[in-house]
Amino acid sequence: MAMRERSRSKGIGITVFIILLLTPIYWLLNMSFKTNREILSGLTLWPQNFTFDNYVVIFTDSSWYSGYINSMTYVLMNMAITLTVALPAAYAFSRYRFLGDKHLFFWLLSNRMAPPAVFLLPFFQLYSSIGLFDTHIAVALAHCLFNVPLAVWILEGFMSGVPREYDEMAYIDGYSFPRFFVKIFMPMIRSGIGVTAFFIFMFSWVELLLARTLTSVDAQPIAAIMTRTIGASGIDWGVLSAAGVLTILPGVLVVWFVRNHVARGFALGRV
């Protein structure tokens, strides 16, 4: 009896929290379907003159939608680079003891702790001097600064959960290291890889400071384009809201794909 009462009050608690969490997002959604006149003329809880105009502006103006394409491009590039280098490194950290391993691991993590603002100016000069300024690859490489250490950290946790007997058995069966790694090991930690990919996506997608500094026109992320809605006639709240809503969608899509692994894997493999 007491049990049931407790679980009901828990259910109410979590529901209230989620409603509070979603209210600001609802407000953004609400604004994105309103005309600017309605937004500025008074507070309404839902759109009185429901309109898609704000979205039409974004989908028909290439200076808007190219921002989404740019952001997607460097996020995917960063994902590919990070996973390629982090997988073997995490394997080395989880299986072997080697000269300077602990120092190296801490040094990697220390890069996750470096404030991006510290690297702003040197990055700008570095990428300008090698001719990569305003390219997608520059942003993808810059985001490796915080994503690679995080990926190694998460993957190492997952790999440590796999007993090394599997490795030894595969070697006895005559597997070479690369073949074992790709054919046997990677499928075994696929939920770990999924969660890692989710984190890489998340941190690269939401970052603005570096992405904005390293681009000007050709590779400008959507987040930087959004700051331009402040025009002569004030802020275009409707279009700004619609653009905001569209930046949330890719994230929701990604979390939907990894939803079954999220619960198990959110603790960076270290439960």
Place this chain on the structure above:
Amino acid sequence: MRKIPDNRAWWLVLPVLLLVAFSALVPLMTVVNYSVQDIFGPGNAYYVGTEWFRDVLRDERLQASLLRQFGFSAAVLAIEIPLGIGIALMMPKGGIRASLCLILLAIPLLIPWNVVGTIWQIFARGDIGLFGWGLNELGLSYNYTGDPVDAWLTVLLMDVWHWTPLVALLCYSGLRAIPEAFYQAAEIDRASRWAVFRYIQLPRLKNVLVIAVLLRFMDSFMIYTEPFVLTGGGPGSSTTFLSQTLTTMAVGQFDLGRAAAFSLVYFLIVLLVSWLFFTAITHMDKER
């Protein structure tokens, strides 16, 4: 796990090493180089030793922003960690309801940081935002663009809204890893709800809490985009945190030497405090 000593493992780490060396070591050395020079233009720089460092440590504007930063990070940890644990304890244990909760909780984490700022910029406005309008209707005078206290609280509330789900999700996965047998044993012993939390759940949450505390400290200490969009650091300098002070100095005023010295001090503080947290928490474990 038993690890095999084998220095050939270096070959597996080499790609990471090269990549991080390129994207972190080269820029960091540039910063070190700037911090000991006074630069007037290309090829026109003078070695000044530790002058910039002494300058930065004495700068009152920086001290004020450092103090604000520590206050903010402390408030963030004090609110988000207990709240996150509480939310995790309330979440359903499995099934479609749990998946739904996870996805909804994860949404704020996936919003670009400037959009988080934009959402709250709109939401907290007195004329067009539900939150600001609601507070004003309740008879409270609230104006985050004019009142420093309101601005500070709004930034804090925004951060709690943005990041508490991360703590909750981490704790939730920690809780799911506790075998059901532990709870059954507690029930046989007629353990109270508090005893179950204190002696079964909390110890098992330690690993994920280390991650949560470290991530939340580091990221709140580097916060830039959200307050920049929401308040622009104002009113006055009430919500100007360290990253913004640094960015203004480096990009706005192009004060390279001082900005570089400041960068290094900033980085060292983050490293030091993270190390202290890490050591303190792992030490507690050994004593038990």
